[in-house]
Amino acid sequence: MKKALSSIFAFATILLGARANAVPITMLxxxxxxxxxxNLVFNGDFSAGDTGFSSDYSSDNSHNLYPVPARYAxxxxxxxxxxLFSSFGDRTTGDGLMMIVNGGSFPxxxxxxxxxxxxxxxxxxNYQLSAWIASTIPTEVxxxxxAINSEVTGPILTASTDTSGFWENLSTxxxxxxxxxxxxxxxxxxxxxxxxxxxxxxxxFREVGTQTSVPEPSILIGLGAIAFMLRRKLS
Numbered sequence: 001m002k003k004a005l006s007s008i009f010a011f012a013t014i015l016l017g018a019r020a021n022a023v024p025i026t027m028l029x030x031x032x033x034x035x036x037x038x039n040l041v042f043n044g045d046f047s048a049g050d051t052g053f054s055s056d057y058s059s060d061n062s063h064n065l066y067p068v069p070a071r072y073a074x075x076x077x078x079x080x081x082x083x084l085f086s087s088f089g090d091r092t093t094g095d096g097l098m099m100i101v102n103g104g105s106f107p108x109x110x111x112x113x114x115x116x117x118x119x120x121x122x123x124x125x126n127y128q129l130s131a132w133i134a135s136t137i138p139t140e141v142x143x144x145x146x147a148i149n150s151e152v153t154g155p156i157l158t159a160s161t162d163t164s165g166f167w168e169n170l171s172t173x174x175x176x177x178x179x180x181x182x183x184x185x186x187x188x189x190x191x192x193x194x195x196x197x198x199x200x201x202x203x204x205f206r207e208v209g210t211q212t213s214v215p216e217p218s219i220l221i222g223l224g225a226i227a228f229m230l231r232r233k234l235s
Contacts, residue, residue, distance in 0.1 A: 037207040040119050041184070044203040046090075046097040050074040056111035057101065069104030069193040072114075078136040078199055085136040088165025091201040099200040103142055104193030114144070116185040119205050121176045130171045131186055131203040135159045140195030144170055147185040156189060159198050167201070173208065 043052040050059055050073075060071045065082040078085035078100045090098040101114060121127065129146050138161035145156045154172025176182075184205055190196050 039204045039206055040121075041117060041203050041205050044205075045092045045201060046074050046099055047092070049097065053115050053117045054113075055115055056113040057103075058110075065100065065102040069102050069196070070110035072099055072101045074098070075100055078197075082136070082197070085197060086163035086165070088134065088163075088199075090199075091132045091134070091167045100136065101142075101188075101198050101200065103188055103190065103196035103198065105191040112187045112189060112191075113147075114186045114188050115200060115203065116183055118181060119184045120181050121179055122207070123176055123178050123180060125176045126208045127174050127176060128171065128206050128208045129154065129174055129184070129204070130169060130206075132167045132169055132201045133157060133159050134165055134167045134199045134201075135161060135163050135197070136199055137195050137197040138163050140190060140192040142196055142198045143189040144198075145187050145189060146170065146172060146174075147187050148174060148182050149179075150183070150185070152187060 043049075050061055055072060057070050057072045059073070061073045061075070063073070063075070063081050065071045065073055066084065073081045074097050075081050076090065076095065076097060077087050078098075079087035081100050082102060085100070090096040099115065103114075104110070131144075131146075133142070133144055135141050141159040141161060143156050143158050145152050146154050153174055155170070157168060157170040160166050160168055170186075186200065186203065188196070
């Protein structure tokens, strides 16, 4: 018994010493390792063109999104598809493809789903969801959010009024629970048909590292105090 308690003391003392000069951290501070896993989204950078996804908007790659809203095209430069859109390159390479959207619900009563794709997932796993957005017109900017199986998740990104090719990231984490396949969507909460125009690029859905927790230094101090008292009692 005395030998076992001495071992506890030694372990607690080592822990206390290791934390003595460390930066304090919050109890149960949850963190994820940076994701280096495969992007589960097919054609998330639109390099394969207008394929692999669905949308409530109508596809129109005729270089003529003007003037009817609720249309999208996959192209290199927004200005090539609408005479009022700004000119800029995609986020991936600067000269690749992006999804160019003339937003709004008029005149066809289009729904809010800008982009959607079915993704196979592993149960009980954390995933990182990401997409990049750039406004093409500075008025009535889009309000975008992710959805899983039609249920919104994560923050809403209100797009910038900067139309110079300023790409903003929409990102969140999501836990798969018992799911094995989900419908991953990008939603636009702005139904306005005048303005509400933007580009989308580099959509991704990746598995992230294991969730971990780190103890408060006071816990280690408490362990050291217990070990000290036990050692005094046994000496």
